[in-house]
Amino acid sequence: MSQPTLFWHRRDLRIHDNAGLYRALKAGGPVIPIFIFDYEILTQLPSEDARVVFIHNSVTELAEAYREHGGDLRVYYGKPLNVWDEIRKEYDLAAVYTNRDYEPYAKVRDLAVKELLAKHGVSFHDFKDHIIFESEEVQKNDGGPYTVYTPYWRKWKTMMESRMVPFEGGEVSFYLKPYPTEKYLKNLRQGKAKESIPTLAEMGFKEVKPDIPAKEVPRKVIRTYDETRDIPGVKGTSELSVHFRHGTVSIREKARKALGLNETYLKELVWRDFYSNILQAFPKVVDGPFREEYKAIPWENNEEQFKAWCEGKTGVPIVDAGMRQLNESGWMHNRVRMIVASYLTKHLLIDWRWGEAYFAEKLLDYELASNNGGWQWAAGCGTDAQPYFRIFNYDSQQKKFDKDYKYVKEWVPEYGTPDYPSEPLVEHKWGRERALRVYKEALAEARGEK
Ligand SMILES: Cc1cc2nc3c(=O)[nH]c(=O)nc-3n(C[C@H](O)[C@H](O)[C@H](O)COP(=O)(O)OP(=O)(O)OC[C@H]3O[C@@H](n4cnc5c(N)ncnc54)[C@H](O)[C@@H]3O)c2cc1C
Known part of the structure; x- marks a missing residue:
């Protein structure tokens, strides 16, 4: 059997339009998707934490979605570096693919994993998926990151429009183009994983019922967003933030939909890229x-x-x-x-x-x-x-x-x-x-x- 490629899910708890997963699958497979409940993060949280429950539910749904395609999500609980040391002993790995996470803790973690894998001859490939543009892609004309939103937005938009590709009978920005993971799901390694998903109780958490907004937003909300977004007493915003945070929806897909409907909404999505740009460029x-x-x-x-x-x-x-x-x-x-x-x-x-x-x-x-x-x-x-x-x-x-x-x-x-x-x-x-x-x-x- 050929060596498996592992795809590591983090802030991208979906199969659909997932940049890193698409590349892993397209490379040929067999691909084994994994998720790690990070002991280092979880031990710092209270035992009743709606976010952990949301992540647990999303991972369970993701595992079901993989199963429908004959694959299986392997789910671990531990310190990521230790988990990876176990994984690389268990499999004769071809490569590891993932999507980039820009927070300081994640950067240190990923570098340590990359170095560990490199020591054992396994390559580590990471991709942009969580945001539309990374800091280095939207820079001032004379170089360097933007620190003011309005000129950042203008440059962001110019960049977005600078490279158009055919899409659904028309065209779309290359940067908003979906990654058709569905086409390559046959490259998932087939078969049931040995272990199941650790329960919340096993990780020291109680079951709570988070109130999670829908992943689909009525078109009307986006169409009238500029008129209603400041009124807290009405449902005038998309309430997609929790989904963007954990990647249970695709930012490219939502931006694509916003383009034709309401530029004010698109501009709000760009605030998210803007602040990510600030964190990437000025970690202080x-x-x-x-x-x-x-x-x-x-x-x-x-x-x-x-x-x-x-x-x-x-x-x-x-x-x-x-x-x-x-x-x-x-x-x-x-x-x-x-x-x-x-x-x-x-x-x-x-x-x-x-x-x-x-x-x-x-x-x-x-x-x-x-x-x-x-x-x-x-x-x-x-x-x-x-x-x-x-x-x-x-x-x-x-x-x-x-x-x-x-x-x-x-x-x-x-x-x-x-x-x-x-x-x-x-x-x-x-x-x-x-x-x-x-x-x-x-x-x-x-x-x-x-
Ligand atoms: C003090 C403060 C703290 C905040 N903390 C967070 C946070 O931890 N996480 C978070 O996602 N947002 C944060 N925001 C930004 C914003 O309040 C939320 O993104 C928004 O309220 C989420 O609701 P929504 O999905 O309905 O947003 P919508 O109005 O529907 O906007 C769509 C999306 O655009 C992005 N967005 C909108 N406004 C902003 C903004 N000002 N900055 C960055 N992204 C934005 C979000 O991803 C949001 O989901 C904070 C704002 C303030 C003033």
Whole structure:
């Protein structure tokens, strides 16, 4: 029997339109797909974690999909390097294929696996699948990464349109073209794997029921996206983020569909590439502000106020509604993410990294690049940030985006009763003035202007 090629699934829990899997299958096979529940990551999570359940369910569905084609997904639980050492002993491997993951932990992990395999004569091939353009593909005309979204978007679009190929009787950008994995599924190694999928209990997790949005979005939502996307009380966004995060849908397919329907939606997808570009080009953002001078902000970091923010008990209705939506559903509307982040970093003067960490713990769609980008934007310290002196007025935001309090009432049932605080934790005018003073002084000092 010829040597098998292994395909390693990570943030791409699907067969359809999967760049790395397509290449592995096309190379001839037989291909054995695998997934590893990463001990290093899982041991850091609480025993009730909806994301682990979502991944477990998705891996189970993926295994079923492979079985329909006669193949089988092998699923492991352990430290990836140890697992790979076992795998390479078990199989006389031809090669390993996978899709690239751009987070710092993943890069170190993949390099270690690549080196281990190379020592035993096995090649490691990785491909772009999770995003549409990698940082190096969308660079400024004079070289170097973009740090401001609008020119990035323009260049992104030019790149996308620069190479058109025939598709379904018309044409499509080469970069959005699907990878027809289905054509080569006959190259899967046939037969049942020896081991089954480890259960949640075996990995120390409890069964919870995550509320996962559909993978298909009604066309109307995308068509009217530019009019509805800022209204948290209506279903006006795609809610695909959890699927993009874990690759249960293809970003190319969704971008292709968006192209003809609504450019505003496409632009939002490009924010995701943009923040990935920032993380790839400036890995320092993981640990601190992009703008160094923001290290000087003397945060108040009041723990009681932070707790009230986390629990949705600040007395600011739209902030409380957002935090409760996050706590109860694992998702928060984008407009409200901006409002709660602004309230934390400006009115409460709490370090944006506290908020970032809380979101990372709770969001089903948690993605380091977008979360870090969103928080640095709100705190004013990111690449393409709102300036620190533009501070969201939560009352105006309420009036503009939830004037009938539909969203607030959905998540804060006691709003409007004596059980709801009559005063906010920190009131807008006072909080705004304090933030302006503190930010201004700290930044001036850091820049040597004082
Ligand atoms: C403080 C803060 C933290 C955030 N943390 C995350 C996170 O951890 N993971 C995450 O996926 N998004 C994050 N976002 C971005 C955005 O809020 C979510 O992507 C969006 O709310 C997801 O809902 P949706 O799928 O309905 O989005 P839609 O409005 O339907 O947009 C479609 C897709 O475009 C992408 N997108 C939209 N807006 C942004 C954005 N501002 N930045 C990056 N990508 C975007 C997402 O992949 C999203 O699924 C954060 C934003 C802020 C302000």
